[in-house]
Amino acid sequence: MAKLLIFVIVVAIAVWYFRRQLQPPSRHRSSDHGNETTMVRCAECGLYLPPANATPRGGRWYCEKHR
Ligand SMILES: [Zn+2]
Known part of the structure; x- marks a missing residue:
């Protein structure tokens, strides 16, 4: 059960990290605009x-x- 919990946490961190990697380009573009x-x-x-x-x-x- 603990292993499952750790697995879920690792996946959640991986997804969060992946999303964070994807964000800067679009954020940069929107900030330029x-x-x-x-x-x-x-x-x-x-x-x-x-x-x-x-x-x-x-x-x-x-x-x-x-002024
Ligand atoms: Zn002026």
Whole structure:
């Protein structure tokens, strides 16, 4: 009975490990796509930058120079 339990655990770990191996490429692809969609454009100079570096004002985004 204990051997069966160990076998089940080993299989579960193997499946988990296999799924983890498969995930990075698709996750990388989706994150790349996410970066494209999350980039915002400065309403003043048209510069594309991530929202973390941009300042929202009046429903528009502005870069560090134009905020
Ligand atoms: Zn700007």
